[in-house]
């Protein structure tokens with residue numbers, strides 16, 4: 169019975185989870201949790217990558233207090249963001265966030281060189297202004313000397329694994345989110361990279377989930393009191409999360425955290441014109457599966473409202489406050505770019521409602537209800553697009569991640585879609601991270617057995633639509 173460590177760092181919080189199998193059930197223990205947030209550094213919105221690494225080390229050391237010695241560790245985070253290293257393996261860049269405005273206008277600049285249709289056919293990746301391709305193009309335009317000096321490109325989980333082991337590689341699932349990896353060759357698309365002159369030599373070898381990257385640097389073995397082997401999970405957190413969906417047949421998943429990622433799992437990329445028009449993406453998964461999904465602004469909006477109210481209301485309290493506002497029904501387009509990084513989310517929502525001649529939310533409950541109702545509208549739109557492209561209906565929706573604790577939202581989804589809604593596992597990302605390690609260690613045969621174990625190990629709540637409640 170081996171213990172493994174999964175480190176899941178989302179945009180709002182990180183957690184170090186200890187996992188193992190007992191009687192063919194998965195046991196999961198949260199041994200460290202920490203906040204994550206943007207910081208302003210050198211004029212950009214960044215992640216405090218040094219603090220995040222120190223939090224990981226704090227979590228690893230807590231194993232000693234528990235008297236356990238895990239054998240492996242894997243780290244996953246959000247997608248697209250990266251760092252560049254110089255010839256001495258020192259940081260050339262900060263860990264700039266995808267919410268930073270440095271990529272404003274870059275998609276249009278790239279499109280002057282590579283047509284959208286071609287980029288989509290080669291990579292299958294959605295057009296988001298924050299994709300890695302546009303972040304790198306921004307560096308090329310704004311700091312050309314930095315791109316020229318770069319010897320190593322590492323996405324954030326790659327970099328954290330490098331800090332642990334000294335080994336460099338780009339993990340496949342996260343690399344697909346860059347919009348620079350070819351969906352068919354599964355390798356860096358050298359033609360696209362060279363056409364944009366993005367320094368092809370800095371990209372590293374593509375490694376797959378289950379690959380063993382290496383053991384800890386000796387000084388860390390000394391610091392922790394035990395060794396660990398890095399076994400690559402699906403380092404894109406959503407790729408890990410979807411591995412933990414207990415039942416995928418007939419199911420549309422909603423990975424509900426800072427973002428809402430809504431989609432289905434596929435054996436091949438879907439790059440048809442309609443998928444491009446609806447801006448769906450084909451992110452890579454373990455065993456070369458694809459996640460055909462759409463990004464929806466997600467619970468980021470309520471996170472910002474929580475911050476605007478200076479954490480006066482918990483997320484659960486904001487949900488409860490929204491229940492008492494049934495006569496409030498204003499809706500915003502959650503996917504409007506104005507909500508990606510507004511100065512003040514409450515004011516941005518109020519301005520939107522004012523500009524669209526709708527009732528302006530004034531109380532915390534009204535603001536929260538506007539967000540939850542508006543998210544469901546966007547989910548319904550995406551579900552309709554998925555069923556149109558697949559030319560079939562899906563009978564169930566599985567909400568995974570922290571957002572699956574929002575019982576009001578889960579019920580709203582069931583009421584409006586009239587589909588069965590399953591909520592959980594909450595820590596789907598960490599669970600998906602762990603199953604990959606356990607598969608690599610030979611403790612689980614493969615993803616089918618893993619999903620069966622997950623189904624028996626974790627609570628999933630069911631919601632059905634209540635006729636008397638009606639829709640929105």
Ligand SMILES: Nc1ncnc2c1ncn2[C@@H]1O[C@H](COP(=O)(O)OP(=O)(O)O)[C@@H](O)[C@H]1O
Nearest residue numbers: 178179180181425426467483569570571573574
């Ligand atoms: N008790 C709760 N009730 C309702 N919503 C909750 C609760 N706990 C967490 N959430 C929601 O879960 C979100 C965080 O989900 P999580 O998957 O941890 O995000 P990420 O991985 O992006 O950091 C919060 O923004 C909040 O909206």
Ligand SMILES: C[C@H](O)[C@H](O)[C@@H](O)C(=O)COP(=O)(O)O
Nearest residue numbers: 178179246247405406425426427
């Ligand atoms: C920017 C990306 O679209 C984003 O990272 C998304 O892919 C994702 O992984 C979100 O994860 P959270 O846990 O931060 O919601």
Ligand SMILES: [Mg+2]
Nearest residue numbers: 178405425597
């Ligand atoms: Mg997450």
